[in-house]
Amino acid sequence: MSTFKLDGQDVPFEPGDTIIRAAWRQGIEIPHYCWHPGLSVAANCRMCLVEIRVERPMALPILAWDDKKKQYVSATKPKLQPACQVMAQADMQVFAKSEQALKAQESTQEFLLLNHPVDCPICDQAGECKLQDYWLTSQTKLKRKRTEPVHKPKGVVFGPTIVYDAERCIMCTRCIRFCEEVAKDPVLDMRERGNTNEIVVSPGRELDNDYTLMTEHVCPVGALTSKDFRFKARVWFLKSAPGVCTGCATGCNTWVDFDPRYQRVYRLRPRDNAAVNQYWMCDDGMMTYKRFHEDRIVAGRVRDGGRVAEVSREDALDAAAAALGGVAPGKLAVVLGAQASSEDNYVLVRFAREHLGAERFYLAAKAAWKGDDILRHPDANPNRAGALRVAPTAPATLTELASDLESGAVTAVLSLGSDADVTEADLAPLSRLGAAGAGAHVNLAVNAGPLTSAASVVVPVASVAESSGTFVNAKGVAQQFRKAVSAPGTIQPAWHTLIEIGRLLGWSPDLARLADVRSAMPKALPEASEAPAAPPA
């Protein structure tokens, strides 16, 4: 691979790479605002100006102050060029830290901050703001302008998810380019010129496509803020754990941002993965974190007659063991969960086959939703492929389960997950099952849903944010995610909970830790890509 020199260091590049992209691949950051690896080149922020020395360099005649002569003298200075636009060439000599380049960066930084309100204390971007970062690295002096900054509209509501502050905006046009190029909905544009420049929504429209939160994500400053995250937390309190989105079968890679003090997830951010989601996520995917805390089942539930009683998790485990213990082999229906991890499904299959002698397998999945050809997959389940691979036979549907219950082929049910692609009325045969002894419906669930309402015994389990696991997406890519926060109380992941129920029934598998489960899982599963421990600094 051919290389060029950047500040004396060899940087390899692929044909068609710009200087900034080749450097970015190597983990070298040339200061920039408007350039984004997933968007087209605008070259309007002028932050990435670098000095390029070639045989016949372009030079600009200037007047430079001569301190000895006490007057301006004719001089030349190299013509600086934007690193985001100039193609890398072999044997090129690029200087991003030469005196001229540093001076240009400092001047650009001062220019961008001329009319900035510097309201960092109340700005949600503070802590992850490029203006702050480059203020520290590239600017050494305060701005020289002494007049009042130009005031522009603040708190402009762009749509159901985004609020815009024109005073903080540096007009990098990343949001405009994102809407046009990735979301294919050119709803944002720019109006006016110079210091009255601002981003506007097309007349008669709102910023309401399915990827609006990505405009906030690409914004390098605090101009666009998400209504959901606005004022909720300061980013320096948040830690990140690698996750996988539970919204659909695409399995977008995420950073789960949580506050370790309150053990609460505050937002999801896309995690770059060229093979799956590139740099993006959809709005519904970004909002899936709410289910980590809302509608949660935190205590066991046991139905006795028509009444549902809340019991402790330990009592629910006992009730589940009692319900499963007396079932005749072959009469137990096992419902795998397309929303649960491969590890959970694997332990469920193994427990049911090895110890309970189950032969009938079904799959609970969410109903299909609107897909699109950007990221969203029509299948709304993150791990249908993973559940299918650990199932010993092709699992049947929940409608078939209802008819099997009616016919008496099945007398008890053990299900994982709460979501179903059928209505609660279709699940009526499940809810008719009794509470005690043989003939009950034991459900392991994170959130309340159709299956939990139709269950005789509900055992709470940990959510995706509270456990580590693997999802296999629609393309067959297995991706691991890691635990971010602790589960409430003594709640454990589903695979662990199943082993606990199994122990009560005398099942002692050689699975003690998640690593044991992973190594015991069938080799038919694709090798999972390991999740990184922490986001790059």
Add this chain to the structure above:
Amino acid sequence: MAYKIHKPARTLSDQSYVPEAAKGLALTIRRFFKNTFSKEENKVIATCQYPDEVRDYPERFRGVHRLTHRTDGSPRCVACLCCSTACPAQCIYIEPAEYEPGDARYGYERYPKVFVIDELRCIFCGFCVEACPCDAIRMDTGVHVPASFDRAHFIFDKETLMSIPGKDGTYVTANPRHEPGDPTHPGVTREAGHH
């Protein structure tokens, strides 16, 4: 490097103690008569009768916290969480909220919906006051946290913190904000500007 400490050598009169004891006793007796029989302004008393008589604290004494007001009585705090970031004892809990659309401050500011200081956990270091970018939190009250038998009494909420005046009896911040919409608000806007 160790410092050498200069110790004055003892003279014979020092070592015999007798003249020094007599000097001390003479001072005591002199003060006794002076403080007993002379006029009030000439008395020299170093102690005070503590519970009945409280000595004034120095100006920079860090007392119980207070939240300063704006002129309209709302908290000056913008809920930036700088104080709770700086707090080494992690005793400040804030929930920020946004003004309603239509409010002149909407888009410009936010305010603390919940502002709680756990005075039991606080170590009175004053970092929160240092960190505050808008003079919203102060420790210039000149009083201690009142004693109590109930732990809950030490959890000071926003209303409690705003009800405590400064030592000079004032509530309003020394760093007023030129509210958007005020005639004092400087600068040009896009609608009425000269660029």
